Amino acid sequence: MTKSFYHFLMxxxxxxxxxxxxxxxxxxxxxxxxxxxxxxxxxxxxxxxxNGHYLDSMSVFDEAWELYASSEIV
Structure with a gap:
């Protein structure tokens, strides 16, 4: 993966x-x-x-991670 998750999330x-x-x-x-x-x-x-008290559920992170992982596949 070439860019960080944070950069992708922004x-x-x-x-x-x-x-x-x-x-x-x-x-x-x-x-x-x-x-x-x-x-x-x-x-x-x-x-x-x-530290992610602002997340209602970790499933939101998991969903965002799946988008990140699929966008970074070469």
Whole structure:
């Protein structure tokens, strides 16, 4: 994968989020401790489990990760 998950997620930021991934992107942007240069699912997942109080469910992260993984396949 060439770009970090955070970089990928930022394309979903929206002033008026219309879905859970956009809301997640907005909150991740505001989270100054979010692991911005990480491409590893387990590292980001662990971070969110401990610090992702803004996520209603980890399934939102899983869905965003699937989009990320499929977009980064060469």
């Amino acid at each position: 394309k979903y930021r929206h002033p008026s989020p219309k879905d859970a991934i956009s809301a997640f992107a907005n909150q991740a942007y505001l989270d100054h401790s979010f692991p911005k240069n990480i491409e590893d699912y387990h590292e980001i997942s662990s971070y969110l489990e401990l």
